[in-house]
Amino acid sequence: MSRLLDPMHRRLLDLLGVPPGAHALEVGCGNGSVSAWLADRVGSGGRVVGVDLDLSLTPGVTGVEFRQADILAGPIAPAAYDLVTCRAVLHHVSDPAAAVANLLGSARRGAAVLVIEPDFLPVSVTGPATVRQFWQGWLAWSRDRGIDYFLGRRLPQLLSAAGLVDVGATAETALYNGGSPWAAYWQQTIRQLRSSLLDSGRLRSEHIDGFLACCKDPGWWTQTIAFTAVYGRTPDS
Ligand SMILES: C[S@@+](CC[C@H](N)C(=O)[O-])C[C@H]1O[C@@H](n2cnc3c(N)ncnc32)[C@H](O)[C@@H]1O
Secondary structure, three states, X not given: OHHHHXXXXXXXXXXXXXXXXOEEEEEOOOOOHHHHHHHHHHOOOOEEEEEXXXXXXXXXXXXXXXXXXXXXXXXXXXXXXXXXXXXXXXXXXXXXXXXXXXHHHOEEEEEEEEEEEEEOHHHHHOOOHHXXXXXXXXXXXXXXXXXXXXXXXXXXXXXXXXXXXXXXXXXXXXXXXXXXXHHHHHHHHHHHHHXXXXXXXXXXXXXXXXXXXXXXXXXXXXXXXXXXXXXXXXXXX
């Protein structure tokens, strides 16, 4: 995931500005690759804190202060950071509005905030029909688990309502073909989840196998996720 998404995340962070000496926070940092990049940008005069429920992927990452914490439990440190970012986390939490309040509560006045979440709108127009059926089953399976793969479209409103100002938002969608890194990502993900998907009764083998066959075909092009990025600043006063 980080190989596929870090270039977009870094580009958007650069547009917002990551000044040397800044104190930055990444929530749901996963393997810490974005936190490590931020640490390089803020330099020795700055500070980067990477937070996740599960820090098992971060050993070996240097220059970042990793903390195990739940963003639903409260701000990581009240009004402490000049930059707060979070990617592909809020669609997993039970109360995204509370998580957003805690993200903004961790930011200083006038801090930059960037949140990126998925919206699976593009799968509604993908083909062939067996792939659309695969995604319908996938989305039903994820809804059963409390995952909101349509959070992207609600994100600007959520952040504005929480007090973010100068809000801007974009969504970008990778179009990829069979044999590409995105196809490999889905093949690997589905290998890991196959039994859960089938046991749920939401998907049948032929839908999964139809999608996996497309993922091997270089002539098949598709799109899956509109990654919705919302950015802005906390009020100055
Ligand atoms: C889909 S992964 C995304 C990881 C990384 N941000 C990326 O985009 O590559 C979601 C991450 O959010 C973390 N996470 C989920 N709920 C969380 C919570 N309530 N507080 C902090 N981290 C959370 C998970 O442990 C996981 O590492």
